[in-house]
Structure formats: C-alpha cells, structure tokens
Amino acid sequence: MSATMQLNRRDFIKTVSAAGAGLALAFYLPGDETANAAPLLAGEDFSPNAFLRIAADGSVLITVAKVEMGQGVKTALPMIVAEELDADWSNVTVEQSDAHPTKYGSQGTGGSFSIRGSWQMLRSAGATARAMLVQAAARTWNVDPSSCKTENGWVTHPSGKKASYGELAAQAAGLPVPTSVPLKDAHDFRILGKSTHRVDTASKSNGSAVFGIDVRVPGMLFASIERPPVFGGKVKSFDASKAKSVAGVRDVVQVESGIAVVANSTWAAFRGREALTVEWDEGEYASQNSAAIRTLFADAVKERGTVEDYDGEAEAVFASAPTRIEAVYEAPLVAHVTMEPMNCTAHVQKGRCEIWAPTQSPQAVQSEAARILGLPLDRVTVHITQVGGGFGRRLETDYAQDAVHVARLAGAPVQVVWKREDDMQHDHYRPSSYNVLKGGLDAAGNPVTWLHRVAGPSSHGLVVSGSTPPYNIPNFSIDSHIKETGVPIGPWRSVGPSLSTFIVESFIDELAHAAKKDPFEFRRGLLTKSPRLKRTLEAAAQHSSWRTPLPGGMGRGIACIEGFGSTLAHVAEVSVDKDGSFRIHRIVSVIDCGPVVNPDGVAAQIEGAVAFGLSAVMKDEITIDKGRVVQSNFNDYSILSLPEMPKVEVHIIPSNESIGGLGETGVPAIAPALCNALFAATG
Amino acid sequence: MPSYKLNVNGKQHPVQAEAEMPLLWVLRDVLGFTGTKYGCGHGYCGACTVLLDGEAIRSCSTPVNSVAEKKVTTIEGLSAAGLHPLQAAWAEVDVPQCGYCQSGQIMSAAALLNARSNPNDEDIDAAMSGNLCRCGTYNRVRRAIHLAAGNGSTHDVGQGGGK
Numbered sequence: 001m002s003a004t005m006q007l008n009r010r011d012f013i014k015t016v017s018a019a020g021a022g023l024a025l026a027f028y029l030p031g032d033e034t035a036n037a038a039p040l041l042a043g044e045d046f047s048p049n050a051f052l053r054i055a056a057d058g059s060v061l062i063t064v065a066k067v068e069m070g071q072g073v074k075t076a077l078p079m080i081v082a083e084e085l086d087a088d089w090s091n092v093t094v095e096q097s098d099a100h101p102t103k104y105g106s107q108g109t110g111g112s113f114s115i116r117g118s119w120q121m122l123r124s125a126g127a128t129a130r131a132m133l134v135q136a137a138a139r140t141w142n143v144d145p146s147s148c149k150t151e152n153g154w155v156t157h158p159s160g161k162k163a164s165y166g167e168l169a170a171q172a173a174g175l176p177v178p179t180s181v182p183l184k185d186a187h188d189f190r191i192l193g194k195s196t197h198r199v200d201t202a203s204k205s206n207g208s209a210v211f212g213i214d215v216r217v218p219g220m221l222f223a224s225i226e227r228p229p230v231f232g233g234k235v236k237s238f239d240a241s242k243a244k245s246v247a248g249v250r251d252v253v254q255v256e257s258g259i260a261v262v263a264n265s266t267w268a269a270f271r272g273r274e275a276l277t278v279e280w281d282e283g284e285y286a287s288q289n290s291a292a293i294r295t296l297f298a299d300a301v302k303e304r305g306t307v308e309d310y311d312g313e314a315e316a317v318f319a320s321a322p323t324r325i326e327a328v329y330e331a332p333l334v335a336h337v338t339m340e341p342m343n344c345t346a347h348v349q350k351g352r353c354e355i356w357a358p359t360q361s362p363q364a365v366q367s368e369a370a371r372i373l374g375l376p377l378d379r380v381t382v383h384i385t386q387v388g389g390g391f392g393r394r395l396e397t398d399y400a401q402d403a404v405h406v407a408r409l410a411g412a413p414v415q416v417v418w419k420r421e422d423d424m425q426h427d428h429y430r431p432s433s434y435n436v437l438k439g440g441l442d443a444a445g446n447p448v449t450w451l452h453r454v455a456g457p458s459s460h461g462l463v464v465s466g467s468t469p470p471y472n473i474p475n476f477s478i479d480s481h482i483k484e485t486g487v488p489i490g491p492w493r494s495v496g497p498s499l500s501t502f503i504v505e506s507f508i509d510e511l512a513h514a515a516k517k518d519p520f521e522f523r524r525g526l527l528t529k530s531p532r533l534k535r536t537l538e539a540a541a542q543h544s545s546w547r548t549p550l551p552g553g554m555g556r557g558i559a560c561i562e563g564f565g566s567t568l569a570h571v572a573e574v575s576v577d578k579d580g581s582f583r584i585h586r587i588v589s590v591i592d593c594g595p596v597v598n599p600d601g602v603a604a605q606i607e608g609a610v611a612f613g614l615s616a617v618m619k620d621e622i623t624i625d626k627g628r629v630v631q632s633n634f635n636d637y638s639i640l641s642l643p644e645m646p647k648v649e650v651h652i653i654p655s656n657e658s659i660g661g662l663g664e665t666g667v668p669a670i671a672p673a674l675c676n677a678l679f680a681a682t683g
Numbered sequence: 684m685p686s687y688k689l690n691v692n693g694k695q696h697p698v699q700a701e702a703e704m705p706l707l708w709v710l711r712d713v714l715g716f717t718g719t720k721y722g723c724g725h726g727y728c729g730a731c732t733v734l735l736d737g738e739a740i741r742s743c744s745t746p747v748n749s750v751a752e753k754k755v756t757t758i759e760g761l762s763a764a765g766l767h768p769l770q771a772a773w774a775e776v777d778v779p780q781c782g783y784c785q786s787g788q789i790m791s792a793a794a795l796l797n798a799r800s801n802p803n804d805e806d807i808d809a810a811m812s813g814n815l816c817r818c819g820t821y822n823r824v825r826r827a828i829h830l831a832a833g834n835g836s837t838h839d840v841g842q843g844g845g846k
Contacts, residue, residue, distance in 0.1 A: 069781055070779075070780030070781030070782065070818045071780070072780070197774065197777055198777050198779070200779070200782065201773065201774050201777050201778070201779055202770075202774060203782075204779035204782030204785050205758075205769075205770045205773040205774065205778070205779060205782075205785060205789060206718070206758060206759070206761075206770060207716070207717070207718020207719070207757065207758035207759045207786050208718070208759075209782055210717070211720075211782075211783060213717075213720070213721065214711075214717035216715060216717065222712065247684065247701055248701075264712075265704075265708055265712035265713065266708055266711070266712055266721070267704055267705060267707075267708035267712065270724075337817060338781075338783075338817060339720075339722055339728070339730060339781065339783040339784045339815065339816070339817045339818075340720070340722075340781070340783045341721070341722070386781075386782065387781060388720075388781050388782070388783030389781045389783060389817050389818060390781075391817070417721070419724060420722065420723040420724055420725075420728075600777060604777065604780060604820075604823070607819055607820070607822060607823070608780055608818045608819035608820070609819070610819060611816075611817075611818070611819025611821065612817070612818075612819060615817075633723050633724075633725055633727060634723050634725075634727035634728050634815060635725065635727050639815055639817060640819070640821075641812045641813075641815060641821075642807070642808065642811045642812055642814065642816075642821040642824060642825065643808035643811075643812050645819065645821035645822055647822065648822060
C-alpha cells in the first residue's frame with residue numbers, strides 16, 4: 001500500500017515555536033472544512049488540530065484532541081504520527097488538549113471514529129515533518145534529499161553523515177511546507193502493527209491519573225444535587241433548614257436539575273441531601289412503569305409502522321412460504337454505569353468560566369456553558385480530564401451543566417458529584433424494544449423473506465439502525481413504531497446494533513434451525529453481498545474448530561456484524577448444567593479492522609466489548625415503577641465480575657480494507673453468540 | 684468536631700472530621716489522596732479499596748473513627764520506592780483501560796498476595812470478585828496477578844515495544 005497525500009495551505013500549517021528552537025507543525029483533520037474560515041479566539045495564534053512539536057533536544061510532543069476514556073487513543077493516535085515521522089517512540093510524549101470550538105475539528109469521541117477519522121491526516125502530518133527534516137539535512141550536507149534515510153529520530157546519508165531530528169528542527173522550521181509527501185508502504189511500518197504499551201498505564205496504576213472527580217482547585221467546594229425522582233419532574237417547594245445545619249454544609253441552592261447542597265466535602269454534601277425536605281411536581285410520567293411501556297410497544301406492533309427499509313414483496317412471500325417462523329424479541333433498558341460516576345468541576349468568575357470535565361463532548365460542554373452563562377466561547381475554558389469510562393454516557397453534558405449552574409451561584413470553584421444512585425437512576429439508557437420477526441423458507445430451506453417490526457422509544461437511530469440483515473434474502477421489510485415513554489434514552493456502546501444485531505443474529509439462527517442447517521454454513525451461504533464479513537465469519541469458524549463436535553451438554557454459538565467500518569464474528573462455547581446454570585468456556589473473536597495500529601490495544605477493546613455485552617445479556621436490567629428507576633446501585637444492578645469473565649481469544653485478520661472502528665464493533669454480536677450457544681447446548 | 688491521627692502510607696496525618704465520615708472521603712477530600720476512588724458508597728464495587736494493617740477494606744463504608752491507630756495504605760503508598768511487583772506486572776500486561784477501578788483492583792490484589800504469595804485462579808476469583816471493572820480488564824487483572832506472583836507468562840499479551 002502506498003499513497004501520496006496532497007496537501008495545501010488550508011490543510012497544513014507550519015508554525016515556528018516561540019523560542020525558535022524547534023520544529024512545530026500543526027494540522028487539521030480532514031473534513032473540517034470550516035476550520036480555516038472560523039475566527040480565532042482572542043489573542044491566539046493560528047494553531048490547528050493535534051500539534052506536533054520537535055524540540056532541539058529531539059523530544060517529540062504530540063497533542064491528542066480526542067478524549068482518552070480507556071479505548072487507547074492517547075497511545076494509538078501518536079503512534080500513527082510517529083510512524084510516518086520515523087520518530088524514536090521512546091522520545092515521544094503525549095498531552096491531552098483542552099476543548100476548542102474549531103481548531104481541532106470535532107473532538108467528540110464516539111462512534112468508534114477516532115482512528116479512522118484521523119488516520120490519513122495524522123500520517124501525512126508525520127510524513128510532512130519527516131520530509132522537512134530530510135530537506136534540512138540534505139541542504140546542510142549538500143546532497144540529494146532522496147539519498148537520505150530516516151530512522152528512529154535520525155537522518156542519515158550513505159556517506160556516513162547523520163544528524164538527529166533535534167539538531168535539524170530549527171533549520172527545518174524555516175523551510176517551506178511541501179505540498180505533497182509520500183506515505184510509507186505498510187510493510188515498512190516499524191511502529192504501526194506492533195503491540196505497544198499504553199502511555200497511560202503507569203499513572204493509572206499508581207493513583208496519579210487525575211479523573212474528573214480527582215480535580216482539586218484552591219478554595220473549591222463540593223456539591224451534590226437532589227433530583228426529581230420521576231423523569232420530567234420538577235421542584236415544587238423545598239425546606240433546606242435542616243440540611244444547612246449539617247456539619248460542613250455551606251449552602252443549599254435550587255438549580256435547573258434539582259436542589260444542590262454545597263459543602264466542604266463530598267460526604268457532607270451527600271449528608272446534606274439526606275436532610276432536605278423537597279416536595280416534587282412529578283409531572284406527566286408519575287405513573288409510568290415497565291409493564292405499561294411493554295404494553296405500549298406490544299400494542300403498537302399490531303399495526304404496520306414507518307417503513308425503514310425493504311426489498312421485494314416480503315409480506316406476500318411470507319404468506320405463501322412453505323415454512324414460516326415467527327419470533328418475538330424483547331430488549332430491556334440497560335444503564336451505562338461508568339465506574340466514575342458523573343461529575344464535573346467549574347469555576348465561574350465575572351466574564352469567564354473554567355471547567356474540568358470528564359466528557360466525551362468537550363466542545364458541547366464549552367458551548368453549553370457559554371449558553372448558560374451568556375459568555376462568548378473564548379471566555380469558557382474546558383480542560384479534558386481522565387475519563388473513568390464513557391460508553392456513550394459522557395456524550396451528554398448534563399453533569400457539566402450542573403457544575404456551571406451550581407458554581408455560578410456558589411461564588412467558588414465547585415465540583416458537582418453524582419452519587420452512584422443518581423448516576424444509575426438518571427442515566428440516558430439504552431432503549432428497550434419489542435420486536436416481531438417473521439421469516440419464510442422455501443422448500444429447499446433457503447430463506448426467501450424476512451419481516452422485522454420494532455417498537456421502541458425515541459429515537460429511530462437508537463432503535464432501528466443496523467436492522468437490515470447482511471444476508472442475501474430476496475424479500476425483506478423493516479418497519480418501526482417510535483413511542484415516547486418519558487425515559488431518557490441515549491447512545492450506549494454500539495448504539496443501534498446493540499439491539500438490532502442481537503435480533504438479526506438470533507433470528508437467522510432460528511431460521512437455520514428451522515432449515516435443519518448448520519448456523520455457520522447457513523450464514524455463510526447468505527453472505528454473498530459481503531465478502532469481507534464472509535471471510536471474517538469463516539475465520540471465526542476455523543479458529544473455534546467449529547466443525548469439531550463438542551461433548552454433550554456443551555454448545556457453540558456464532559454471530560457476526562459489519563459495522564463501524566469493521567467486520568467481526570464471535571463464537572461462544574458454553575456448557576449447561578442440569579439445573580440450567582451455564583458456564584462460558586471461551587469466546588473466540590475475529591476482527592477485520594483494516595490496518596492495525598496497536599494489536600494489543602485491539603485485543604483489549606474486544607475483551608472489553610465482550611465483558612460489556614455479556615453484562616447486558618447476563619446481568620440485571622433497568623425497570624421503571626411509579627415513574628422511577630427501581631434499581632439504585634450495584635447490589636440490584638450488577639455488572640459482570642472477574643470470576644464470570646470468560647477466556648477471550650482475539651484474532652485479527654490481515655487486511656487490505658480501509659481502516660475501521662473498534663470500540664463498539666465487539667459489543668453487538670456477543671449476546672446473540674451466547675444465546676445461540678445456549679440453544680445449541682440445550683437443543 | 685473530633686480529631687484523629689491517621690497513619691496513612693507510613694506518615695501521621697492529624698485530621699478533624701465527623702466520627703462517622705467514611706475513610707474514603709477523609710482520604711480524598713480532607714487529605715488529598717485522590718488515588719482511592721468513589722464508585723458506589725456501599726462496598727459493592729471495590730473502587731475504594733485500601734489496606735488496613737495489610738488487609739483489603741472498603742474505605743467508603745469504614746467510618747474514620749474505626750480506623751484508630753491502624754496503618755492505612757493507599758495506592759499512592761503501595762510502594763515506597765520504585766514499583767510494587769503488581770504495578771510492574773500491571774505495566775507489562777497493560778491492564779488498565781479507563782483506569783478508574785484500577786487502584787482498587789491493585790489494592791485487593793496486594794492484600795491477596797500478602798495472604799497468599801502464590802495464588803491460584805480460585806484464590807484470585809475469591810479475592811477479586813468484589814472489584815468491578817466496566818471496561819472488562821478482568822482477564823488482564825488475573826494475568827498480572829499471576830505475573831506479579833512469579834508464576835505467569837505474558838507471551839500472549841503482545842511483543843511490547845515502544846516504551
């Protein structure tokens with residue numbers, strides 16, 4: 001693979017560091033068409049996106065503008081730059097940027113998009129800096145640049161001359177930026193494709209990593225908010241007199257989301273809340289409950305809904321199909337429960353605001369704060385802290401709005417901390433849904449029609465996306481009913497496919513069973529439109545020894561997905577005891593994500609995705625009663641624990657496909673793989 | 684307000700706090716040891732695990748007045764100089780993802796190694812089942828504990844490199 005990146009001034013800007021001692025290159029992410037046109041903030045230089053700086057001592061500083069939340073971008077993104085730069089990786093240091101409305105492009109971190117969205121531009125950034133360093137050396141030595149080589153932070157020449165990047169940085173900074181630079185062939189990669197230790201492991205193993213909840217600012221106070229127990233409820237009246245007499249409590253203030261107790265410690269704020277008396281207006285959802293939501297959905301699917309996708313004559317073919325199969329699949333509400341509960345720290349002063357946010361949406365935090373305070377964006381500074389788990393929850397900004405509202409009234413920096421109970425009961429949940437599936441087989445057992453009707457809460461994307469089966473079935477129809485339930489809904493690691501892939505991959509297994517065909521072979525024969533997914537599925541069958549029979553009481557299940565720019569298949573191997581309890585012996589996972597940045601990072605993401613998906617299918621659900629979430633903490637909403645974690649074998653397919661996403665791809669197929677395995681084990 | 688002299692990481696820290704204030708919040712909000720994390724407040728998740736005279740306790744449900752003269756060890760004090768074998772193993776295996784639960788994971792593992800220098804998988808299951816990790820780092824936690832105990836290999840983790 002070889003490519004040449006065309007550059008122009010609007011993509012790539014060279015700046016010389018203030019000290020003049022080094023080479024500094026700044027660059028935009030592609031697709032950020034508005035960046036150059038956007039006004040700069042007062043008093044700042046023109047310095048877009050991730051910032052590459054080479055100092056006179058040869059050290060390389062790379063700024064990461066995406067949010068590190070465990071998925072490894074703080075390691076992977078700099079690896080891409082360092083590869084094309086031919087940097088000495090041990091000389092690379094990495095820093096997290098603040099939020100900026102324009103200069104980094106989108107800093108929103110989600111959709112498994114960080115690496116695939118940055119890949120080409122980060123490569124060309126490294127390659128451009130490398131070309132300029134080579135040019136500087138060639139001029140000094142009076143040789144042809146093409147006769148020079150680079151390796152590990154040095155430019156060398158066959159004559160024996162060599163110079164370090166540090167020595168060349170100042171001179172390189174004075175050169176014009178080349179308009180076109182060659183990128184490496186993949187087989188020349190020294191850093192990419194090799195498992196590389198994460199840059200943040202030490203700080204996350206010795207207590208020094210500063211998460212949002214660890215931010216400490218001189219003079220700061222701590223606050224916690226008593227929220228309406230019912231979604232959509234409001235404060236009618238409150239009595240804070242007892243709360244104010246709790247030791248450590250400084251103040252009690254009403255804010256948009258409820259009653260905030262401001263104190264000199266988090267614990268005092270929690271205790272102050274217990275002493276509050278609040279009368280709530282519970283609003284229109286005061287009697288909402290899980291059974292009513294289920295009935296709402298189950299009634300809706302009796303009628304045809306909004307057509308989402310179709311081909312052929314699905315209903316007519318079903319009516320005349322020799323073999324007809326029907327199934328209902330229900331998915332519950334589930335919560336994100338990041339290990340770090342929602343929190344944010346803000347300091348509001350006259351005409352400005354400083355925020356420390358564990359967020360996936362730094363720019364949205366900045367714009368929301370500006371809106372609330374009536375400030376221009378350049379008066380709102382947002383520092384991105386370490387993030388104790390995101391999974392989509394921190395794409396929202398409610399926790400940051402809390403901090404701004406409270407800090408505005410408190411007259412001091414304030415850290416607002418949600419109790420675990422708040423975090424679990426005021427989430428933006430993965431939607432529940434109710435699905436009716438109908439499938440028809442012809443006389444030879446080939447699927448000829450597929451009908452999927454889904455009812456779920458807003459929005460379409462969260463409920464419907466990914467519902468079109470990847471299989472070649474000539475007639476299909478997908479229609480939906482979207483009903484408001486009052487329960488806040490949001491993206492949850494893998495979003496729509498976390499529901500839709502479960503349904504597609506479960507029902508295709510039922511069709512295979514009805515056709516008396518092997519579930520792997522059945523799928524394989526239908527993947528004529530997706531050779532990449534077919535290869536991935538075949539590799540999973542091979543690595544799991546799919547054709548080797550298992551002892552009685554054991555079973556294998558397979559499921560696959562094409563999504564987030566990658567393909568993946570899981571095989572689950574389980575045993576079921578007579579009492580119905582089961583054990584997962586291993587998960588075999590195969591992924592094709594195109595070029596691989598950090599193989600061990602890929603493995604970690606798949607391992608994590610397996611755990612995340614298994615929690616949703618094996619552990620508790622969120623239920624609603626009297627308009628309230630019933631569950632409140634890990635005692636009644638548990639997640640997978642260490643003894644329950646199966647062995648996970650990750651295989652990465654060597655691939656010439658475009659670079660794909662990873663964080664979410666591993667989640668959707670694990671639930672159906674497990675359920676299909678349990679079905680196989682129990683017949 | 685009552686006064687206490689807490690022995691944290693080998694040093695005496697005079698503290699004024701309500702008697703029932705959990706050790707977690709004394710560590711985090713009064714003394715500034717933020718490596719110990721709040722996760723649930725009820726001892727369910729293990730993020731707040733510290734050592735009390737070498738044994739793992741949940742600091743979120745341990746009132747400060749019950750600590751008395753006992754020695755508190757937090758993640759910041761796990762190793763006075765250099766790396767604790769667990770921290771070295773954590774780095775070798777690249778255990779953390781988001782990292783939020785990892786202080787608690789390491790402190791529970793440290794208590795386990797204090798009690799059993801060479802734990803088997805059942806010992807690890809028993810000692811670590813109360814330390815939740817939403818990122819799903821469990822298999823690496825297990826591997827790193829074995830490695831720290833001197834009976835593990837990391838050949839299947841990757842070739843390392845870079846740093």
